[in-house]
Amino acid sequence: MYQYSPLEESKGEIRLLELHPRDFDDDIDCSIRHATLANTLEFTALSYTWGDPKVRKAILVGGQTFEVTVNLFDALRHLRSSREMQTLWVDAVCINQGDLDERSKQVLRMRDIYTFANTVEVWLGLAEDDDCAAMALVDKLGATVSDPEESLASGFYKEYEQAFLDIFEGAEPEEVRALSQLFKRPWWTRVWVVQELTLANQQAAIVRCGEAAAPWLSFLVTAYAIESSWFIVDAIVTGVAPDDKVDAFNNGIRMAQCRRVAPTHPPFALLELLHQHRDCESTDPKDKVYGLLGVSGDVENIGITPNYDQSPEDIFTDLFEKHVLATKSLDMICAVRFPRRLEGLPSWVPDWSVDQTVPGICINDRYVGGNEFAGSPIAHFERYAASGASLPQVSFSGMHMSAAGICFGRIASLGCVDEGMTFEGVESFGRADETGKSASDSDIFDEWLNMVLDSPIWDSIAGRYGMENVLDAFCRTLVTNRNNQMMRPPEQAGTDSEVRR
Structure with missing residues (x-):
């Protein structure tokens, strides 16, 4: 069994996995080396889902047995070259998962790891029927747009919408359905992938499904292409699979929307990220918060640092108290929903481990410092503030929160919430x-x-x-x-x- 050597924190060390060249069916043979993280370091960061942690396969690391999940095993086989050494950063291997103190510290390094990586490889899993044709369809849709970055930032022209429609109408129905299914792969639902691909070099990121590969930006374009041609795509898919539902492309749109469109834009607020990605999944409920720290711009101001020794209840409670004190706002209390998974939480603390819809009234400032800045894509958002400019008077003691308020009436009747009610005007x-x-x-x-x-x-x-x-x-x-x-x-x-x- 492989034994880790401790990292030297003073040098800013990380571990890198050297994937030795072998033929596809050979044993996976690797070695680990320590390196100081810097923008001159050359390596590829892997973004993937662990899969079932109880089902594992063995690889060799430094000549010693090291067990990994089946999905990671498959990813390493497909990434491996038969001629050249591959240098990777893979969280399950490069972080000593049994050392909670190291895990807490290395989570903070992930922002820099995915930023400095030469490229990020996304592994969706092994290919199934028609997946290769669906990946080719992604390539074709992506190639339709002359400047994907600009279009993702400012919107797609009408001629693109017609081009997308033509491509879908010319494709085989099973290929279109397979394309829809690609966005239902578990990778799209994991909380960690949000920061991994948000921080990546967007132009260099690659998505792999079995032997097939396509640019990351082409996948984001494809998500919008499905949205613009939804009626025809839905008709095609339900024509071959009546019980299927075309909705997972929203996972791709969400990933596009959480990128910083321009370097001049302020970073995202942590509360907005928690709302936007609340339906994402994580093996450890603590990661519903920790997995978003790398892309939020107010983490230091709030004072949240990863600590895997704490319970989820303590982490969520600590986050609430620090967020209120740092932002001078009680907005986070609007995210409290029932039923909850963590019964030990105070009633005023949201259970972030549960996927629950948060109404629009809760979502105010998407960016640190507000939405009003040059080029803001949501400057039109109407901020809701029932208390005006007044600040909350709040104190905390154990499971209790005390807040000053003004009584202005009595509740006469209670009504229900209509989750689907919208108003165009x-x-x-x-x-x-x-x-x-x-x-x-x-x-x-x-x-x-x-x-x-x-x-x-x-x-x-x-x-x-x-x-x-x-x-x-x-x-x-x-x-x-x-x-x-x-x-x-x-x-x-x-x-x-x-x-x-």
């Missing part, structure tokens, strides 16, 4: 039928609006402010005065601004 607000009841497209929304219409003081309120004004103000309140693009809907002519406030 105010024309869909406050429709009533001939009996005076709500007549929207949502039963839940009707329930909310009818609470107002059935109120014993409704007639006096409507008489004072005007029925349409009050209904409009109430509907805007339910959606925090924002439509589903996070933009403020247009004002209605003649609406009393006092009611809107």
Whole structure:
């Protein structure tokens, strides 16, 4: 069994895996060397999923047996050259996973590791039927765009949308379905891949599925190509597999959106990253936070450092307290949802280990310092701040949080949340039928609006402010005065601004 030599922290050392040249079916023979991490160091970083940790295969490291998961074993066989030594950084081997102190420290180095890597190789897994044809389709879609970086940053022209459509219509149905399935590979759902590919040299990153390979940027373009041609792609896929669903391309779009489009843009806020990637998975629940530290710009200000000796409950609680104190905001409390997996958490701390939808009201500043800067892709986002410019007065003691507040009324009724309710504009607000009841497209929304219409003081309120004004103000309140693009809907002519406030 291989025995690790400790890293010298004062030298900024990491371990690199030297993959010795062999034929494909030969035993995997490797060696490990220590190196000081710098931008002159030449190596390839591997991005992959571990797979089932209980099922392992043996490789040789320094002549000693070293067990790895089956998925990593397959990746090493396909990356290995028969003629040249390959120098890799692979987390499962290059970090002593049995040393919790080393793991905690090396996690902080991963930001630099994936930034300094000459390239990042993404391993999706072994190829299945039609996967090679699907990878060729990725290449074809990616090659359609003359400048992928520019298009991913600013949007795709109309001529590209027609070109995408032509390619899908000319492909075999099984190839299109296989393409959709590529975005359902487990790799896309893992939290660690977010920072690995966000920090990578985008032009040099490569995605592999078995023997086939395609540029990373081509995969991001393909995700948007599927979105722009969704109706035809969905029709093609369901034509050959009626129970299939074309939705996983959103994983690729999410990865495109979490890149820093320009070096002048500020880095992402940790809370926004936690919201955006809450549905990602990790073997260790602690990594739902630690896996995003490398791409967040306010980590040092918040004061979060990896510590694998702590329990997930302690990590999530510590994050909440430090985030409130650093940001002077209670926004994180909006992420609390039930049911929860970690029962030992205080009621006011989000359980980040659970995939739960966070409503748009919780998502404010995507970037550190706010969204208002030159070239911001979301400068139009309407920030919601019920307390205005006032700061919270908060203190913590064990499982208890105390916060000062103002009592301005009592809860009269409770309604349900409609997860799918969206509003393109105010024309869909406050429709009533001939009996005076709500007549929207949502039963839940009707329930909310009818609470107002059935109120014993409704007639006096409507008489004072005007029925349409009050209904409009109430509907805007339910959606925090924002439509589903996070933009403020247009004002209605003649609406009393006092009611809107």
